[in-house]
Amino acid sequence: MKNLIALIGVACVTAVGPASAQNLVITNARILDGTGKVIERGAIVVRDGKIASVTAGNPTVLPGARVVNARGMTVMPGFIDAHRHPIPGNTAEWLGKDAAAQMRAFLEAGFTTVLSAITADEGLELRRRTESGVIKGPRIFAATLIPVARAGGGGRGDAGGRRGAPAAAPGTQSAQGAAPPAGRGDPARFDNSRPPRRPTEPAGAIPAEETIKAVEAAAKAGFDYIKTVMTVTPGGPEVETLRLIVNEGRKHNLPTITHTVTVVDTLGAVDARTGVLVHTPHIGRLDEDPAAVQKIAKAGIPMTSTLAVFLPHFSPDNTPLFRDGLPFPWDTFSSAGQGPVNARLLWEAGISYGYGTDTSWPPKESLKDELRALSLVFSPKDIVTILTKNAARSALKQDQLGTLEPGKLADLVIINGDPLNDIYDVLKVVTTVKGGVVLSDRTTPTARGRR
Numbered sequence: 001m002k003n004l005i006a007l008i009g010v011a012c013v014t015a016v017g018p019a020s021a022q023n024l025v026i027t028n029a030r031i032l033d034g035t036g037k038v039i040e041r042g043a044i045v046v047r048d049g050k051i052a053s054v055t056a057g058n059p060t061v062l063p064g065a066r067v068v069n070a071r072g073m074t075v076m077p078g079f080i081d082a083h084r085h086p087i088p089g090n091t092a093e094w095l096g097k098d099a100a101a102q103m104r105a106f107l108e109a110g111f112t113t114v115l116s117a118i119t120a121d122e123g124l125e126l127r128r129r130t131e132s133g134v135i136k137g138p139r140i141f142a143a144t145l146i147p148v149a150r151a152g153g154g155g156r157g158d159a160g161g162r163r164g165a166p167a168a169a170p171g172t173q174s175a176q177g178a179a180p181p182a183g184r185g186d187p188a189r190f191d192n193s194r195p196p197r198r199p200t201e202p203a204g205a206i207p208a209e210e211t212i213k214a215v216e217a218a219a220k221a222g223f224d225y226i227k228t229v230m231t232v233t234p235g236g237p238e239v240e241t242l243r244l245i246v247n248e249g250r251k252h253n254l255p256t257i258t259h260t261v262t263v264v265d266t267l268g269a270v271d272a273r274t275g276v277l278v279h280t281p282h283i284g285r286l287d288e289d290p291a292a293v294q295k296i297a298k299a300g301i302p303m304t305s306t307l308a309v310f311l312p313h314f315s316p317d318n319t320p321l322f323r324d325g326l327p328f329p330w331d332t333f334s335s336a337g338q339g340p341v342n343a344r345l346l347w348e349a350g351i352s353y354g355y356g357t358d359t360s361w362p363p364k365e366s367l368k369d370e371l372r373a374l375s376l377v378f379s380p381k382d383i384v385t386i387l388t389k390n391a392a393r394s395a396l397k398q399d400q401l402g403t404l405e406p407g408k409l410a411d412l413v414i415i416n417g418d419p420l421n422d423i424y425d426v427l428k429v430v431t432t433v434k435g436g437v438v439l440s441d442r443t444t445p446t447a448r449g450r451r
Helices: 091-097 099-108 121-132 208-221 238-251 263-271 290-298 334-348 363-374 380-387 389-394 423-427
Strands: 024-032 038-047 050-056 066-069 074-077 079-084 111-116 139-145 225-229 256-259 276-278 412-415 429-434 437-441
Touching: 024 412, 079 363, 079 389, 091 099, 091 121, 099 111, 099 121, 099 363, 099 429, 099 437, 111 121, 111 389, 111 429, 121 139, 208 238, 225 238, 238 256, 238 263, 263 276, 263 290, 290 334, 334 363, 363 380, 363 423, 380 389, 380 423
Parallel strands: 024 066, 024 074, 079 111, 111 139, 139 225, 225 256, 256 276
Antiparallel strands: 024 038, 038 050, 074 412, 412 429, 429 437
């Protein structure tokens, strides 16, 4: 465990690592607790890394606690990206050279939790380093991929074949570090779930014993989730295999999250009773299929957004880029409109809809892009819920995270603005606290709150 280190701002000294959780009292705060409640002037008491109380007015006295004066700024739950690929292809080099800086970028953007959606053992190593305090970063949860069919159907990787993180814009710095070689493309450009590339023949089945062994291996390795990719083929084995993965995973307390980007694949994952639906279905019109809306929403399975994947990301010279940093593929652009429409229809039907990006742009840029997409159909109040409470639900960690309530982990941010008035104020994070420890603090004596 590292020794106490100096930090400039409201918390002058803090420590790194789970054993160093502090007692904190945050005063003079405008509190958005994540449940929809707003306290215009209140206090939060943190004891041993967990929230002890959230009250209006003056706080409960906690002897020996560090006191942080929020000076009228907004305090809300720490942000959660429930679908991200933070680790690039050359993981060993990245862990040694770039991981610390990239994890710090998440903290500075306000993210206290990241679900690493497909990862190998390096994802477990990143989780270990952030848990131990070797690296200051968000809480990491790691998923490993288990296929639902042989090549030709589902199971090819995220976004229609992608197994790793997408590339960055040539000549730019991505959330993974240095930009990859020019010319590396993203298979999401050529998604085999999207007609006319969608398979017309059944994919090959995977023997049940092979799938069971894969689930056992994932549990033994210590992964937090199983990740699956669903492209239902005519007469194929995908739903049956996914159902087997889900059931075997439950035996090991290992939930399944499933990549589905079309309405038909989402319905297949619902039939298999997966734990989380990853990606808003952006291929297929739910406005023309109210029965599908009701079936998906009433299943009670949370969904992760990732709407901005099919919005252009603009470079400093105003070039529209895809998430691989290459020119934007306009033949996929219909998804930029259909995704938000389907999201709102499912929201109206009662689905739990949480924040996720599935991009490799720096986290603050990814947040800005996702806000653009979400703002098409959701209010600032809705988006605050999506970014916090519902994102925790999409990570299946709602009992620990997502709201500022007694007993939950003390993950919170201080924002120099009011996200309920302007949702883009969530880009103005000045302090990030994870598990009761101030890990990022850019407050200065001249910083002013909204009052």
